[in-house]
Amino acid sequence: MAKLKILEFPDPRLKTVAKEVKSFDAGLKKLLEDMTETMYSANGIGLAATQVNVHKRLLVLDISEDRDQLRVYVNPQILSESGEQNCEEGCLSVPGVYASVKRAENVVVKAQDIDGKFFEEQLKGLHAVCIQHEIDHLEGRLFVDYLSPLKRNMLRKRLEKQRKVAAQEAAEHLVI
Numbered sequence: 001m002a003k004l005k006i007l008e009f010p011d012p013r014l015k016t017v018a019k020e021v022k023s024f025d026a027g028l029k030k031l032l033e034d035m036t037e038t039m040y041s042a043n044g045i046g047l048a049a050t051q052v053n054v055h056k057r058l059l060v061l062d063i064s065e066d067r068d069q070l071r072v073y074v075n076p077q078i079l080s081e082s083g084e085q086n087c088e089e090g091c092l093s094v095p096g097v098y099a100s101v102k103r104a105e106n107v108v109v110k111a112q113d114i115d116g117k118f119f120e121e122q123l124k125g126l127h128a129v130c131i132q133h134e135i136d137h138l139e140g141r142l143f144v145d146y147l148s149p150l151k152r153n154m155l156r157k158r159l160e161k162q163r164k165v166a167a168q169e170a171a172e173h174l175v176i
């Protein structure tokens with residue numbers, strides 16, 4: 001297994017629309033293992049392939065406290081949705097930023113498992129939030145895209161500044 005690098009906003013590669021998975025081969029299983037390790041080691045409750053710069057329709061979720069309820073969705077599709085909920089969302093690709101996003105309360109999802117077998121599921125609450133958040137990644141959308149352009153630009157500047165400071169500090173450590 002290998003931990004993969006997670007792309008961070010405003011990296012333009014996060015805007016890529018992922019392509020359908022057509023071959024359920026050993027390469028897909030390896031990618032799934034690496035994504036799972038990456039999600040757990042980053043303490044995330046979900047991870048979409050887009051975030052690790054692989055533009056295929058694959059995502060993993062685990063919203064359980066004990067981190068032992070891994071779920072895998074290949075080529076996921078939302079068949080229907082109902083209700084509304086607001087959730088304070090965060091994203092491994094937008095570290096340190098949290099914002100309330102309005103999503104459907106219930107969704108019916110159709111997807112394939114790692115062997116290509118189709119299944120359907122009804123999800124609600126945080127589970128529904130998370131899969132909508134991950135499917136957005138596969139469409140090249142981030143939760144900050146739901147914020148006003150003004151707020152998004154403020155975030156972009158703040159994150160760029162943070163990164164500059166971190167790089168500067170790293171450089172100073174090298175000098176010493």
Ligand code: GNR
Nearest residue numbers: 044045046047089090091092133
């Ligand atoms: O770890 C994550 N937490 C989270 C919290 C509220 C709503 C969505 C999420 S998903 C996020 C992991 C991530 O970035 N997945 O793409």
Ligand code: NI
Nearest residue numbers: 090091092093
């Ligand atoms: Ni995310």
